[in-house]
Amino acid sequence: MSIYMTGIDHTKAPLDVRAVFSFTKKNMAKAMETWKKIPGLHGCVMIVTCNRMELWASVQEGMEPDLFELLCREKGADAQQYRKYAVFREGREAVNHLFEVSCGLQSRILGEDQIITQVKDALTFAREQYATDNVLEVLFRMAVTAGKKVKTEVLLSKKDSSVIHRAVEVLKEEGFSLYGKKCMVIGNGEMGRLSANVIQNEGADVTVTMRSYRSGVVDIPRGCKRIDYAARMTLFPQCDYVISATASPNYTLREEEVRAALRGPVVLIDLAVPRDIEPSVGNLEGVTLYDIDYFDAGHLSAQTQADIARAKEILKEQIKEFFDWYEGRDVIEKIQSVREAVVEDFHLRTRKKTKELGSCLQIADTEMLQEYQKYIEMAAEKTINKMMFGLRRKVCDQTFRECMEALDSLYEKDDHNRQQGE
Numbered sequence: 001m002s003i004y005m006t007g008i009d010h011t012k013a014p015l016d017v018r019a020v021f022s023f024t025k026k027n028m029a030k031a032m033e034t035w036k037k038i039p040g041l042h043g044c045v046m047i048v049t050c051n052r053m054e055l056w057a058s059v060q061e062g063m064e065p066d067l068f069e070l071l072c073r074e075k076g077a078d079a080q081q082y083r084k085y086a087v088f089r090e091g092r093e094a095v096n097h098l099f100e101v102s103c104g105l106q107s108r109i110l111g112e113d114q115i116i117t118q119v120k121d122a123l124t125f126a127r128e129q130y131a132t133d134n135v136l137e138v139l140f141r142m143a144v145t146a147g148k149k150v151k152t153e154v155l156l157s158k159k160d161s162s163v164i165h166r167a168v169e170v171l172k173e174e175g176f177s178l179y180g181k182k183c184m185v186i187g188n189g190e191m192g193r194l195s196a197n198v199i200q201n202e203g204a205d206v207t208v209t210m211r212s213y214r215s216g217v218v219d220i221p222r223g224c225k226r227i228d229y230a231a232r233m234t235l236f237p238q239c240d241y242v243i244s245a246t247a248s249p250n251y252t253l254r255e256e257e258v259r260a261a262l263r264g265p266v267v268l269i270d271l272a273v274p275r276d277i278e279p280s281v282g283n284l285e286g287v288t289l290y291d292i293d294y295f296d297a298g299h300l301s302a303q304t305q306a307d308i309a310r311a312k313e314i315l316k317e318q319i320k321e322f323f324d325w326y327e328g329r330d331v332i333e334k335i336q337s338v339r340e341a342v343v344e345d346f347h348l349r350t351r352k353k354t355k356e357l358g359s360c361l362q363i364a365d366t367e368m369l370q371e372y373q374k375y376i377e378m379a380a381e382k383t384i385n386k387m388m389f390g391l392r393r394k395v396c397d398q399t400f401r402e403c404m405e406a407l408d409s410l411y412e413k414d415d416h417n418r419q420q421g422e
Contacts, residue, residue, distance in 0.1 A: 003135065005094045006067040006086055007047075007054030010108050013085040015293050019274030020077055021053045024247060025125065031074045032131040041065060043133030045126040045140060047101070049118050050163065050191075050273040050292055051108050056098070058135040095139065095322060099315045102147030104156055105308060108296060109166050111156025114190075116147040138325060146318035150311045156304070164195045164243075166295045167269055168202060176267060179203035184239045186232060186253070187246035188220060191271055195243050196221045207235060237263040244269070244276035252276040259284055324392055334404050339384055341411035346380045 008021045023031070028046050035044050040060035047054040055067050068086050072079040089097050097106065102119045104111040123140040126132040132140075150156070168178065183204040185196045192208065200206045200223055207225040209232050220226050227235055236242065236258070244252045253268065258281050268289045270277040275291065282289030328335070354373045392400050 002059050002061055002063070002090060003056070003094050003139065004059060004065060004067055004088075004090045005054055005056045005097070006071065006088050007052055008082070008085055009052035009054070009087065009106075010293070011106075012087060015273060015275065015291055017082065017085050018051070018053065020082065021071060021075060022249075022274050023048050023053065023074075024249070027074070028125065029129055031070075032126065032129045034074070035070060036129075036131055038065075038070075043126070043136045044131050045122050045136050047119060047122045049115070050271065052101075052106075054101075056094075056136060056139075058133050092323075095319060096315075098139065098143045099146050099319055100312075102143040103150035103311060103315065104147070105311060105315075109163060110304065110308075111151075113162050116144060116151065119147065120144045134329075135326070139322060142318060142322045142325075146315055149318065150314050153314060154307050154311045156307055156311060162194060162198075163271055163292060163295055164191070164198045164245075167271070167290070168198060170290075170295050171267070178241065181205065181240040182238055183207070183241040183243065184209065184227070184232065184235055185224075186229070186242065186244040186276065187248075187272075189245065189247060191245040192243075193221055195245055195271065196224050199241070199243070200224060204241070233257055233261045236261040236266075239266060241267045241269065243271065245271040246276055247272070248276065249274065251278045253281060254278045255280045255284065258287070262286060324389065327397065328392055328400070334408055335388060338404060338407045338411060339381075339388060342384050342407070343377070343381050345411065346384075347377055350376065 008018055010018070013021075023046060028048065032044060032046070035041060035057075040063040041057055042060065043058045045056045047056070053071075055071055057065060057067055059065055068083060068088070069079050071077075072082065098119075100106045102116055104113075104115050107115055119140060123132065123137070123144075126136070171178070178199050179202060181204050183199050184207050185192050185199070186209045187195075188208055188210055196206050196208050200221065205225075206221075206223070207227050208220045209229040210220070210226050211229050232252075242253070246252055252272075253276065255278050258278075262284060265286045266288070268277055268281065268287060270289065270291045273292060277289060277291075279289075279291075281287055351373065354369060391403060395403070
């Protein structure tokens with residue numbers, strides 16, 4: 001089995017190209033249903049964020065799928081036209097990339113907070129579509145675990161790190177202030193709610209748009225006002241700032257309606273992919289328009305570069321653990337069988353003596369003795385695990401397999417080799 005990925009991300013593709021390959025959940029579910037039927041394609045997962053769209057697949061050994069062609073078919077796009085913007089990875093390179101993505105090393109904003117959840121959610125969604133397999137399950141779970149470990153041990157960014165935090169920083173650098181300003185946030189998804197919270201903490205007067213059919217069931221951030229999405233242009237003339245962050249395939253602000261509603265200077269911030277705000281709006285007098293690509297993280301300090309190196313060292317160990325599993329997954333069943341047999345052998349050898357000792361103790365002490373027996377059995381199991389997987393790392397594959405065969409033979413499940421105390 002082999003691991004492949006292809007995708008479109010901010011490193012090579014401008015915003016409008018990324019927009020072509022944006023998938024809604026409905027689109028993803030439909031695509032996965034199609035891809036599951038491809039012979040030799042055992043599983044697939046899609047990561048879809050503002051800055052990247054990646055398709056991951058585990059396939060039969062020897063198969064070399066054109067994943068980008070599959071994506072283009074689903075989007076009705078010309079593969080030849082867009083292939084220059086795509087990235088392609090397989091095997092170890094692909095695995096390394098996913099681990100770096102999970103901890104934010106590949107994000108536009110280094111160490112961003114949301115990416116771990118996005119990778120985890122990508123796996124969950126694929127699982128719900130019955131589109132994943134054991135290899136991708138383990139790969140994505142271990143990548144998320146590695147991302148959390150890096151997040152805990154290395155300071156790659158400030159405490160709060162997301163595109164809206166970066167946007168606020170940039171606005172301040174350019175002389176803008178949100179304090180006391182009237183702001184509207186279009187969209188009440190994850191990014192919309194986060195944006196509302198962040199600018200409210202900056203002292204802004206915030207109103208969040210709600211779709212009419214959701215108004216009664218979806219909460220908005222505490223302290224924010226709400227307005228029906230259809231009425232957004234009635235509030236627009238009063239706004240100093242408008243942030244749009246939806247998953248809509250259509251523009252939330254068009255040039256014609258903005259021109260009609262414009263009453264004074266306004267700053268518009270478009271955090272969506274595909275775009276929420278029609279680009280030509282930025283040409284209107286009095287309008288300052290920012291899109292998501294404007295808020296780049298910029299220069300990396302020497303300390304940040306050292307932190308990145310530390311993060312990569314952590315990932316190296318985590319990636320090694322994945323490949324220990326991946327390369328030995330065909331003998332996992334035998335490893336488990338041998339481990340169970342060794343642990344059972346240990347139990348048989350200790351329980352007899354524990355019972356003898358118990359008969360010499362007071363009744364009140366026997367419970368403590370039972371707890372101690374459980375402890376030493378658990379300790380033995382952990383020690384055996386450490387020995388077996390340590391052996392897997394220290395010797396070549398062939399030697400390890402021979403060791404497993406020998407141990408399996410030694411602990412065959414028959415009465416002759418399982419006699420207590422042998």
